[in-house]
Amino acid sequence: MAYNYRFAIFLAFLSATAGLSTAALVEEQPLVLKYHNGLLLKGNVTVNLIWYGKFTPIQRSVIVDFIRSLNSKDAASSASAAPSVASWWKTTEKYKGGSSTLVVGKQLLLENYPLGKSLKNPYLRSLSAKLNGGLRSITVVLTAKDVTVEGFCMNRCGSHGTSASKPRRAANGAAYVWVGNSETMCPGYCAWPFHQPIYGPQIPPLVAPNGDVGVDGMIINLATLLANTVTNPFNNGYYQGPSTAPLEAVSACTGIFGSGSYPGYAGQVLVDKTTGSSYNARGLAGRKYLLPAMWDPQTSTCKTLV
Secondary structure (H helix, E strand, C coil), rough: CCCHHHHHHHHHHHHHCCCCCHHHHHHCCCCEEEECCCCCCCEEEEEEEECCCCCHHHHHHHHHHHHHCCCCCHHHHHHHHECCCCCHHHHHHHHCCCCEEEEEEEEEEEECCCCCCCHHHHHHHHHHHHCCCCCEEEEEECCCCCEEEECCCCCCCCEEEEECCCCHHHHHHHHHEEEEEEEECCCCCCCCCCCCCCCCCCCCCCCCCCCCCHHHHHHHHHHHHHHHHHHHHCCCCEECCCCCCCCCCCCCCCCCCCCEEEEEEECCCCEECCCCCCCCCCCCCCECCCCCCCEECCEEEEEECC
């Protein structure tokens, strides 16, 4: 399903300018994600990575370190590491079925663009099948900054779905995620708040914690889609609204990164005193990341790390 929270940010801007307060909106429409009795991805889940196009070794390591940080006991147990990537991911344990432990599996580099530089939606499913790890796996397709994907920058920054060709057979397929690098195409749409937004108030952008607007933007979208996938892998898990355009674990918490956030403002986050970069989570190898809020089933609120 398409991941559409950037468009939701635009709608939030319109609501704000129309004089509707965030509090009023919450009162009128309580944020409750209903569980639709479907299978969730719990236990050990293998994450396979397909790098489509050219990524530098540093870019790949930033993304791989993030995934490994999600379930790092070292990162979670170290007091000096708080707030951590692992503590952000622990919110997924509050959904039915317990913990989801993501383990990095195989990686495939496709630097020669075997399907060209303009991909249609069916190509994503086809690419994900190259490293299909079965029901307890997620294949992540990452497209480079010079690759266009159908709908990219227009109404989505990534998506998740299954390798099954027909919706009714979704639970028989393996889950996949696609995330694109928006650095040269639409950083104001898919890499906000590290770039000036294309809509709404032009608040100065935050400094990307890993020094790469495109990749740090990918981390936000990848984090969103991994959480959405383990809690709603086959379109019958946790979500609100129609199944064709659901609000899921993180996409339901549009544009929230810290306390006090409002449309166009990410909220209060941490700032690195040396680099001036903004973050709210620490990971392995001393890395820092900015992660979006996640819906907490116990409190029915969007939970932030800071």
